[in-house]
Amino acid sequence: MSAPEADDPSRSTRPNARSGNTFAGDAWVNFKRWNLKAVRNPFVLVVSLVQPIIFLVLFTEVFGNVAGSAVNQGLPGISYETYLVPAIAIQVALAAAITSGVGLVNDIENGMFEKVLVTPMSRTAVFVGKTAAEVFRIAVQIAIILGLGVLLGADIVTGVAGAAGIVAVGILFSLWFVAFSNAVAIITRDQESTIISANLLQFPLLFLSSAFLPLEALPGWIQAFARVNPVTYGVDAARSLMVDQDVMTVIEVSWFGGTLDGVAPGVAVLIGIDLALGAVAVTLLSRASSSDVK
Amino acid sequence: MPTPDQAGPTDRSREGGSGESGGTDAAASASAIDVDGLELTYADGTVAVHGIDMTVPEGEFFGFLGPNGAGKTTTIKVFATLLSPTDGTVRINGFDVQSDSRKVRESIGYMAQETSIDPELTATENIRFACEAYGVPRDARSERVDELLDLVDLADVADKRAEEFSGGMKKRLDAATALVHRPPLVFLDEPTTGLDPKARNRLWEYFRRINDLGTTIFLTTQYLEEADQLCDRLAVILDGDIVADGSPSELKREVGGEVLDVELEGGSAVSERAATIAREFDAFADASVAETDEGISVTAETAREHGTDLLVALRDAEITVTGFNIRAPTLDDVFLAITGEELDVDDAEGAQ
Numbered sequence: 001m002s003a004p005e006a007d008d009p010s011r012s013t014r015p016n017a018r019s020g021n022t023f024a025g026d027a028w029v030n031f032k033r034w035n036l037k038a039v040r041n042p043f044v045l046v047v048s049l050v051q052p053i054i055f056l057v058l059f060t061e062v063f064g065n066v067a068g069s070a071v072n073q074g075l076p077g078i079s080y081e082t083y084l085v086p087a088i089a090i091q092v093a094l095a096a097a098i099t100s101g102v103g104l105v106n107d108i109e110n111g112m113f114e115k116v117l118v119t120p121m122s123r124t125a126v127f128v129g130k131t132a133a134e135v136f137r138i139a140v141q142i143a144i145i146l147g148l149g150v151l152l153g154a155d156i157v158t159g160v161a162g163a164a165g166i167v168a169v170g171i172l173f174s175l176w177f178v179a180f181s182n183a184v185a186i187i188t189r190d191q192e193s194t195i196i197s198a199n200l201l202q203f204p205l206l207f208l209s210s211a212f213l214p215l216e217a218l219p220g221w222i223q224a225f226a227r228v229n230p231v232t233y234g235v236d237a238a239r240s241l242m243v244d245q246d247v248m249t250v251i252e253v254s255w256f257g258g259t260l261d262g263v264a265p266g267v268a269v270l271i272g273i274d275l276a277l278g279a280v281a282v283t284l285l286s287r288a289s290s291s292d293v294k
Numbered sequence: 295m296p297t298p299d300q301a302g303p304t305d306r307s308r309e310g311g312s313g314e315s316g317g318t319d320a321a322a323s324a325s326a327i328d329v330d331g332l333e334l335t336y337a338d339g340t341v342a343v344h345g346i347d348m349t350v351p352e353g354e355f356f357g358f359l360g361p362n363g364a365g366k367t368t369t370i371k372v373f374a375t376l377l378s379p380t381d382g383t384v385r386i387n388g389f390d391v392q393s394d395s396r397k398v399r400e401s402i403g404y405m406a407q408e409t410s411i412d413p414e415l416t417a418t419e420n421i422r423f424a425c426e427a428y429g430v431p432r433d434a435r436s437e438r439v440d441e442l443l444d445l446v447d448l449a450d451v452a453d454k455r456a457e458e459f460s461g462g463m464k465k466r467l468d469a470a471t472a473l474v475h476r477p478p479l480v481f482l483d484e485p486t487t488g489l490d491p492k493a494r495n496r497l498w499e500y501f502r503r504i505n506d507l508g509t510t511i512f513l514t515t516q517y518l519e520e521a522d523q524l525c526d527r528l529a530v531i532l533d534g535d536i537v538a539d540g541s542p543s544e545l546k547r548e549v550g551g552e553v554l555d556v557e558l559e560g561g562s563a564v565s566e567r568a569a570t571i572a573r574e575f576d577a578f579a580d581a582s583v584a585e586t587d588e589g590i591s592v593t594a595e596t597a598r599e600h601g602t603d604l605l606v607a608l609r610d611a612e613i614t615v616t617g618f619n620i621r622a623p624t625l626d627d628v629f630l631a632i633t634g635e636e637l638d639v640d641d642a643e644g645a646q
Contacts, residue, residue, distance in 0.1 A: 111410025
């Protein structure tokens with residue numbers, strides 16, 4: 001029971017006693033909350049890993065022999081496991097990014113969105129903290145996939161530094177889809193719609209790209225789509241790091257000579273897409289959280 | 295908490311609140327809520343609030359009463375900085391809601407109409423998150439969490455996830471999270487709607503306790519009984535306008551006397567005849583008479599003194615009186631007197 005006398009002294013000092021009012025402090029508070037929710041709900045964590053793992057195992061076992069020879073025409077001596085793992089890393093980033101929008105819809109539905117808006121926290125910091133938690137989770141999941149890939153016989157030619165690079169490319173790739181799923185979440189304000197619309201995109205994006213087979217082995221119309229598909233840029237950049245060669249299929253550059261020629265254009269394109277979709281999501285978010293009457 | 299330089303501009307002449315605080319210094323007389331000509335029009339042209347003025351002094355338990363759709367939630371959302379006023383000024387704890395919204399947010403607690411808690415987190419974690427969000431100093435947090443869990447009687451389920459809680463428990467947890475920073479002013483938007491009487495009475499008790507500790511409370515409700523039980527002062531809002539304000543007893547006095555309910559035998563024709571007799575009854579010059587399901591209801595200054603005379607007159611007119619009761623007016627009568635219509639409350643639980 002709180003006694004009145006316990007209340008009074010702090011009441012007078014309260015407005016100055018606020019300690020967490022820095023931008024970083026506010027972001028950290030939200031980072032912790034979303035990580036706690038992720039740990040609390042390991043189902044989400046596991047489910048977004050299961051499908052990519054199934055893909056990794058099934059594709060290497062079922063298509064490994066056939067696809068391996070197609071791969072070896074362009075990249076002699078590279079096993080299908082090694083070829084596939086960067087694509088699965090990108091798939092994980094894609095699948096995990098969907099949960100960002102789902103989390104936002106849940107917050108809107110259970111009132112936490114509005115509750116956070118009436119706190120004095122910086123609204124930008126609130127979303128930075130949430131996104132940071134999701135990016136952190138995606139990094140962990142990609143690391144798990146890389147470890148599993150190595151166990152299954154894949155070879156990360158560039159070693160630990162390359163693995164870190166692949167995680168970084170995966171994060172860069174995930175951001176545009178994080179932005180996309182948040183935009184869908186604000187527009188639909190409905191959990192099912194957000195999951196379905198993001199999931200619907202997942203398979204066309206993956207299959208109509210350089211993820212599973214070299215582009216030259218695919219029909220012309222797929223090659224045409226793959227050129228404008230962000231997945232191609234993410235996969236090619238990650239794959240260049242995996243095999244330590246320039247395997248970027250769409251944009252040819254020779255600024256650095258070697259592996260970085262495969263990584264840099266992909267990274268540049270991803271940053272561009274991230275900024276474009278990020279701007280859309282930020283606009284929608286600030287409209288949703290503004291106090292202007294609607 | 296208003297700073298001295300903000301006390302000046304808020305010190306406008308206004309009928310409410312200025313009476314009691316006349317003798318105190320400027321800072322102490324500052325109001326928790328000061329509204330001047332608030333208007334809010336939604337983008338589709340719906341006018342939710344039509345220029346209201348009100349002042350709520352510090353420490354008051356203020357009730358904002360009205361039926362569904364009257365503009366209660368819109369108004370409270372403007373006060374909590376969730377909506378920007380279309381016109382007019384609103385100062386909360388001395389801060390303007392538009393230009394100083396962050397200072398307003400620091401100095402208020404807000405409990406939305408829909409229970410707002412994170413179901414995946416435990417009770418403790420919910421309160422702790424609120425502590426961090428409102429910047430409660432690190433070394434005070436554990437104590438604050440325990441204190442609030444105690445206040446809302448959730449200490450024994452502190453580490454259970456909120457999704458397992460009953461509706462009343464969730465509401466209490468929600469209330470606790472609105473109090474972490476010990477705000478001098480708390481907004482409660484229909485906090486007891488949908489709760490059973492027991493859970494509701496329990497919440498009332500917490501609100502009274504918080505108010506006793508000096509917190510100003512602004513409560514919206516559609517339950518007259520709730521406003522009557524809890525509030526020092528009330529405003530009645532209808533279609534975006536404040537149609538009455540005052541203490542519950544002042545409002546009841548406005549009804550104009552006491553109420554004599556008379557139960558009659560026979561149908562509406564009898565009631566109609568009885569109503570005519572009551573209206574023409576000399577002793578009740580100022581009476582207002584309404585026909586009810588059971589008979590008639592007469593409100594008059596002299597209802598107590600001359601009630602029996604009316605009963606005699608009814609008997610003389612060969613109308614059978616099966617029961618009668620003289621009572622002080624309730625807020626239901628107030629609402630009826632102000633608006634000319636019954637307050638439409640779907641209260642299975644409101645009747646207790």
